[in-house]
Amino acid sequence: xxxxxxxxxxxxxxxxxxxxxLAGTPAASATTRGGTAGTPAAPAAGPGSRTSxxxxxxxxxxxxxxxxAEAGPAHGPVVICLHGWPYDIHSFADVAPLLAAEGYRVIVxxxxxxxxxxxxxxxxxxxxxxxxxALDIIALMDALKIEKAVLAGFDWGARTADIIAALWPERxxxxxxxxxxxxxxxxxxxxxxAPAAEHAWWxxxxxxxxxxxxxxxxxxxxxxxxxxxxxxxxxxWDFDDATFERTATSFENPDYADIVIHNYRWRLSLADGxxxxxxxxxxxATRPVIEVPAIALDxxxxxxxxxxxxxxxxxxxxxxxxxxxxxxxxxNLPQEAPVDFARAxxxxxxx
Numbered sequence: 001x002x003x004x005x006x007x008x009x010x011x012x013x014x015x016x017x018x019x020x021x022l023a024g025t026p027a028a029s030a031t032t033r034g035g036t037a038g039t040p041a042a043p044a045a046g047p048g049s050r051t052s053x054x055x056x057x058x059x060x061x062x063x064x065x066x067x068x069a070e071a072g073p074a075h076g077p078v079v080i081c082l083h084g085w086p087y088d089i090h091s092f093a094d095v096a097p098l099l100a101a102e103g104y105r106v107i108v109x110x111x112x113x114x115x116x117x118x119x120x121x122x123x124x125x126x127x128x129x130x131x132x133x134a135l136d137i138i139a140l141m142d143a144l145k146i147e148k149a150v151l152a153g154f155d156w157g158a159r160t161a162d163i164i165a166a167l168w169p170e171r172x173x174x175x176x177x178x179x180x181x182x183x184x185x186x187x188x189x190x191x192x193x194a195p196a197a198e199h200a201w202w203x204x205x206x207x208x209x210x211x212x213x214x215x216x217x218x219x220x221x222x223x224x225x226x227x228x229x230x231x232x233x234x235x236x237w238d239f240d241d242a243t244f245e246r247t248a249t250s251f252e253n254p255d256y257a258d259i260v261i262h263n264y265r266w267r268l269s270l271a272d273g274x275x276x277x278x279x280x281x282x283x284x285a286t287r288p289v290i291e292v293p294a295i296a297l298d299x300x301x302x303x304x305x306x307x308x309x310x311x312x313x314x315x316x317x318x319x320x321x322x323x324x325x326x327x328x329x330x331x332n333l334p335q336e337a338p339v340d341f342a343r344a345x346x347x348x349x350x351x
Contacts, residue, residue, distance in 0.1 A: 084155020
């Protein structure tokens, strides 16, 4: 587990990779576990604390040639970290070395339509429904000969990890899910939310229009839009231009606009998926319970964090479980609070 000595290094009190990664970080956020006050969280990494991963690797997996970063020992227990929108693998640039220092093999893939991940065929439908993305990760695990892994993610990545944990628990050793249970229910999504919640989803409705599609296809408007989302959903995260721009290069993927637009239109039943995924979507529509060990992380300042301190989704987790709320943290939790995220990964592996 991440012990006191390791975290002292992470806080800049020692030497080595972890210390270099998190040296000179700002004040800590407070963490609560299970709805009660806990120990103070370690500081979040400052902007630009790591400039990049090593050169991404590539592997053919399913319908994709997947670009991914890797850190840690080749034969260590595997953690797969999954990013969301509008982000990329750099959300885990500070998480990965912390986990690698603990002996984990860390795999951080670009989701379809992002970064260096490419479709193998120009004829493949640019589908971003939830089960298709989850099966991408299963295919990646098969390609890398990974039988089982801890899955950890936020936003699209948390949803993907939740789905694998629910439908293929034999491939998921344990789960860290920012936002808790995020499996999309198409029928429920047809019902209106409270006005404040609808307001937070403004871009989802923008993407339902052709104006929204054109904005995502225009490099300048796309970057302005995604930068605005970063500012809104992470109101206290003091990132710099370089931090945003290193991620924004992933949005230059030729399939990016198609994937993003399809994902949000599919969620609103405005775009069809593919019939070959129907059996998985039918199972997901039943809101299957997750039985693997799980830690749910909620970010206090994320406008998408469900009210109730995790109570709204508690019944969807039937195995060993913990819930933690990070105060002062926004939507991009792994990049805003990498030590808290890494600690959750190590802790869930020992639940």
